[in-house]
Amino acid sequence: MTSEEGRGAGDGADDAVMRLAERHLVQPWPVSGSIGAEARGRLDAGDGIYVTDAEGRRLIDGPAGMWCVNAGHRNRALAEAMAGQAMALSYNSPWYTTNAPSAQLSARLAGHAPNGLDHAFYTTGGSSAVETALRFAQFANNVKGRPEKKLIVSRQGGYHGSTYLAASLNGRPRDHDWMDSAADLVVKLTCPDPFRRPAGMSVGQFCDVLVEEFRQVIEDRGADRIAAFIAEPVMASGGVIVPPEGYLLRMGQLCRDNDILFIADEVVTAFGRLGHVFASKEVFGIEPDMITFAKGVTSGYFPLGGVMIAGRLFEELRRSNHSDAMFAHGLTYSSHPVGCAVALKNLDLLEEGLLDHARAISGHFQNSLKALEELPLVGEVRGLGLMACVECVADHESRNPLTLDIEVGKRIDRHCQELGLLVRPLIHMCVMSPPLTISLAQIDEMVAILRRGIELTMDDLVREGLWKG
Known part of the structure; x- marks a missing residue:
């Protein structure tokens, strides 16, 4: 300057x-x-x-x-929580130390998450949260001896971030016009937009078509090659697309029947936007294997995101024959004490x-x-x-x-x-x-x-x- x-x-x-x-x-x-x-x-x-x-x-x-x-x-309470934690402990390396706010926040989030999603991995935002979920799915399949099970199924109209793998999932054409992506790893389904359903088709029939499309993709590509299905419960940047009633439940059932991880991308819908800390089960009745979050977790006062992960997935890894397999993924600001302290106070405000x-x-x-x-x-x-x-x-x-x-x-x-x-x-x-x-x-x-x-x-x-x- x-x-x-x-x-x-x-x-x-x-x-x-x-x-x-x-x-x-x-x-x-x-x-x-x-x-x-x-x-x-x-x-x-x-x-x-x-x-x-x-x-x-x-x-x-x-x-x-x-x-x-x-x-x-x-909001004075959030500002004071940020300042207070910065004066107590402004940073610690997550590679070899732990801070109290991150552990406390993980327990409280587990209390709000669907049954079994009792572990949290923290990132710096929504893109890195989705990237983490995808990399964990890849890692888990490698450890289980299934290196071919890597395809990710997303939807047209969806948005999942700006990092390389997360952006590859996006279903808006303009996102890919001039940008490279890992297109070979992604299969995109039809956007579940009832307003844009074919003429003469009822919403119920449209839902049937959407679910059948996923079933056909599983059959054609092979369940042994599909690692995960990722979906925003409500497509946010795609235009607030609310899917047909029962759609997410039926898609989740196909995932369970075919050993496909269901990732609910709640970067927007969590932390009160739909009236609950997490909307997956409370609003839509679904119990995904992972939930990604960011944005409202600190009300935007500090860059923080994360993934809630089902404990059973960790138990499966601990039972594997590869105890030395490393999940070589992490961020300098994972579990940031200031961000987690702000999120704790933000949860207070939501709950109160x-x-x-x-x-x-x-x-x-x-x-x-x-x-x-x-x-x-x-x-x-x-x-x-x-x-x-x-x-x-x-x-x-x-x-x-x-x-x-x-x-x-x-x-x-x-x-x-x-x-x-x-x-x-x-x-x-x-x-x-x-x-x-x-x-x-x-x-x-x-x-x-x-x-x-x-x-x-x-x-x-x-x-x-x-x-x-």
């Missing part, structure tokens, strides 16, 4: 931070036309469900950061009322957003708990997305920001997943702003000749 740049940032000039970002900061998911020379909208403060941008506007944080600020911004509050208001949240379906641009509003998606379409009959303007979600977000709301735009969709602390009145305010943002976008599209209305 030059002295001029440093003074600019310190002086608080309106554009100083943006200039620094353009010159030195590489943003996530950039396009080549602006990579390494991009500055995105600046946020300067947060409080409760609100954030304040560089222009001083107070905005409802509709996406809760990135599905993660569950306890809200500026935030989970109850999330469950109590989720019906109003879903019903209020559902009313937006009366708008001509809105094809469907779907969701569960405190996560929802507004999907825009060119017309209700064909349910085609707006093919002439893939930026419709960003248009809505721009209008909403002018009115006091941040939206998570996903091409022709808008995702809403506010902090769990949101009140009924704040939900009404959020929905009213979103409605007006969509109305203004409809006016824009008609005026520009991109949509007939």
Whole structure:
């Protein structure tokens, strides 16, 4: 940094931070036309469900950061837990020492997880959590003398991370357009999106087709070659896709019948987003072999993720003939004491009322957003708990997305920001997943702003000749 740049940032000039970002900061998911020379909208403060941008506007944080600020911004209890642990023990090497918060957190998470998932391995986020689960599945099969049992089954529309193996599972085409992946290790099933099911097919029939597809893949590829099936209970970044009723239970049964590990990717759905610490069993009735988590585990106050793993899997390894086989996987920041201390306090907040509050208001949240379906641009509003998606379409009959303007979600977000709301735009969709602390009145305010943002976008599209209305 030059002295001029440093003074600019310190002086608080309106554009100083943006200039620094353009010159030195590489943003996530950039396009080549602006990579390494991009500055995105600046946020300067947060409080409760609100954030304040560089222009001083107070905005409802509709996406809760990135599905993660569950306890809200500026939560003093979490900040004090972070500071207190940093002053007590800021770091220890997980290679040869243990800290108390990580052990205590593991026990408490085991108490909330489905029966048998009583061990936790900690990472730095969701991508590394999924990577850990996959590598453990590979390791376990190697130790068991099954090196050919390595295929991972995921779904179109799913999202599981940005690290190499985790990203290979992603089912969104744009994620793979310019990026390499371990495609030879992955089989992708049809996206379980009832809104996009074939015309004339009932939701129940659609579910039958999805399950039969998996059964056929097992038969064609061979159960002896498939290591795991991974699924988000609700597809988050794919557009809050809630699968047909009974789908996950039936997929889980196929896994059990064929000795395939079932990995529930709860990076988004855990820690209150669906009203429970873990949603797998409480909401969907499933008992996976592993659950990946991150985001809401610390409400975004510290980078932490992890995997809950069934104890029986460790027992099987301990009974093997390869007692010297090493699971050569770990991170410098595995079991970080500060992160685990924040997660413990975050669990306190959830258990002491935030989970109850999330469950109590989720019906109003879903019903209020559902009313937006009366708008001509809105094809469907779907969701569960405190996560929802507004999907825009060119017309209700064909349910085609707006093919002439893939930026419709960003248009809505721009209008909403002018009115006091941040939206998570996903091409022709808008995702809403506010902090769990949101009140009924704040939900009404959020929905009213979103409605007006969509109305203004409809006016824009008609005026520009991109949509007939």
